Amino acid sequence: MKTIFSFFILLILSSEVQIPTDIQDQSSFVFIDELSDDFVYDMRYATENNFINKKVYDCNKCMIRKEVAKALIEANKEFMEKGYRIKFFDCYRPLDVQKEMWKIYPKPGYVANPYNGGSIHNRGGAVDITLVDEAGNELEMGTDFDFFGKKANHTYKNLSDNILQNRLLLKTVMAKHGFKHINTEWWHYNFNNARKYSISNQKTECD
Ligand SMILES: C[C@@H](N)C(=O)N[C@H](C)C(=O)O
Numbered sequence: 001m002k003t004i005f006s007f008f009i010l011l012i013l014s015s016e017v018q019i020p021t022d023i024q025d026q027s028s029f030v031f032i033d034e035l036s037d038d039f040v041y042d043m044r045y046a047t048e049n050n051f052i053n054k055k056v057y058d059c060n061k062c063m064i065r066k067e068v069a070k071a072l073i074e075a076n077k078e079f080m081e082k083g084y085r086i087k088f089f090d091c092y093r094p095l096d097v098q099k100e101m102w103k104i105y106p107k108p109g110y111v112a113n114p115y116n117g118g119s120i121h122n123r124g125g126a127v128d129i130t131l132v133d134e135a136g137n138e139l140e141m142g143t144d145f146d147f148f149g150k151k152a153n154h155t156y157k158n159l160s161d162n163i164l165q166n167r168l169l170l171k172t173v174m175a176k177h178g179f180k181h182i183n184t185e186w187w188h189y190n191f192n193n194a195r196k197y198s199i200s201n202q203k204t205e206c207d
């Protein structure tokens with residue numbers, strides 16, 4: 001009798017401490033600067049220097065899923081061994097911001113459709129990045145961030161050897177650490193299997 005009673009008590013206690021999966025999922029976001037000091041930032045959507053010409057983020061920090069942050073830290077270590085660092089243009093992006101972008105530029109490949117699966121940014125699993133050298137200067141990549149045209153495509157080869165090498169370096173090291181490129185944008189990287197994360201619309205608030 002005593003054993004059955006203990007069993008039920010244990011059952012009640014264990015069900016009480018179970019955290020719902022949607023809350024677990026939302027709590028797996030981190031600010032990457034709390035895990036590493038080694039990144040550089042130009043969070044364009046926290047400024048007016050972006051293709052919507054509007055500041056749409058309150059916070060200029062990179063918020064991302066913890067698993068993705070860890071992979072980025074490892075990738076950055078490898079870049080640092082070569083004398084470079086990752087510079088962030090964008091990380092997690094709320095769904096409402098994706099809708100605003102889509103209103104202005106509804107071209108999948110350059111802006112993901114928020115009404116059809118959304119962007120991996122909305123799930124906290126994608127980053128827009130470039131590389132900087134030890135003096136903080138951006139490596140030449142052939143176009144500015146968010147240049148929506150063929151020249152930003154990985155398959156566009158009418159560029160100097162230096163630019164092609166820089167894009168290849170970014171792509172190769174990112175791939176080694178679990179990130180997939182998309183052809184249309186040299187700066188955009190999706191973490192493997194990041195569709196498993198749910199879409200989020202929370203605002204990123206700095207302290
Ligand atoms: C808007 C641009 N920076 C970008 O991230 N585009 C991809 C395709 C996206 O919206 O997921």
Ligand SMILES: [Zn+2]
Pocket residue numbers: 090121126127128187188189
């Ligand atoms: Zn992107």
